[in-house]
Amino acid sequence: MTQHTVEKTSLSLLGLGAMGSALGRAWLAEGHGLTVWNRTADRARPLVAEGAKQADSAAEAVAANSLVVVCLLDDTSVEEALSGADLEGRDLVNLTTGTPAQARARAEWAHERGARYLDGGIMAVPPMIGVPQTGGYVFYSGSQELFHRHRETLAVPAGTRYVGRDAGFAALHDVALLSAMYGMFAGAAHAFALIRKEDIDPASLAPLLADWLAAMAPAVHGTAGQLRSGDYTRGVVSSLAMQVAGIPTFLSTAEEQGVSQELLSPYFALMRRRLAEGRGEEDLTGVIDLLVR
Known part of the structure; x- marks a missing residue:
């Protein structure tokens, strides 16, 4: 190497589905050495053609590099793939979609086997990977030291956002944002159904x-801001009482249009419950407290 050359971190990637393959292509395109493994070996062929090395087993892939990225179907798949691997001294980054509890348990599992652990939640679809202008990014949580050590490498496929030392926080942020997305899609579906x-x-x-x-x-x-302050009446523009008064219009319109009310009714029911508690002057924020058990 010359004095101006920056050595690229080599890494191993387990899991070559649509997302895993996209991640692998991004690292290869940036000149990173890459060892790959997939349960269905044929899926490695495109990446091998682009310069990746194919491992015959997950254990062999883990042994090839200190940085190991896992992007498999689910948490059970992670345990099955890594059960025979020596994780001692490895930096394990798990980008497999799972729950916060699974991430925390997997972090403990990795630590017991001598590995450092970082969990990730991917906020992107495969076509966004390796294309910075699309705005895709990955939430990371767990070892802050591990995150900073490999941040440049992890930032190659998509942006990075570290959200805390608790290994479950990346999955929690991931599911929170996706839950809001599905709520938005539900509202949009109702709107299109009306017309x-x-x-x-x-x-x-x-x-x-x-x-x-x-x-x-x-x-x-x-x-x-209201959740932080505990004052749900701060800055209210349209009170809960006013909004509950408008519910019959939404439900009647759906009835007139021959549209099911099932996407709106659960939220409206929570609004009415909060009003029945005497909170009519509040914003809609109080509904959140009804959801938390």
């Missing part, structure tokens, strides 16, 4: 819907 039988082009509603959702999104900052 489905009318002479209204869905393509004409789409930009209005996108703009409206974008305009409403900053309200989450107000919710966060």
Whole structure:
């Protein structure tokens, strides 16, 4: 190497599904040495053609490099793949989708076997990997030392966001954001259903819907502020009582349009419960307290 050459960290990658393969291609494109393993060996061929080394077993892949990234189907797959591997002294980064409890248990499992552990939650789909302008990123939690040691390498496929030493926090952030996404999709599905039988082009509603959702999104900052302060009446623009009074209009419109109320009814039921507790002057933030058991 010349004095201006930066040596690229070599790593091992276990799991070559759509996401794992995208991660591997990104590291190879940036000149990182890569050893790969997949239960179905044929899936390694495209990456081998691009310069990766193929290991015959997960244990062999783990032995090849100190940095080991795992991106498998589920937590059970991780344990099965690594059961025969020597993890002593390895830096294990687990990008397999799982729950916070699974991440915490896997961190303990890794530590008992002499490995340092970092858990990750990928906020991207495979086409976004290796394409910085798409805005994809990965939540990381667990060993802060491990994160800083490999941050540049981990940032190659997607941006990085470290969210704490608790190994479960990456999965928790991941599921929290995805849960909000599905709530948004549910609202959008109801909106499209309302116009489905009318002479209204869905393509004409789409930009209005996108703009409206974008305009409403900053309200989450107000919710966060109320949760931190404990004062759910602070900065209220439309009170809970006022919004509950409008519920019959939404339900009647759905009935008139021949649309099921099942996506809206659970949330409306929580709003009515909170109002029944005498919290009509609040914002909608109090619904959160009804959800926490």
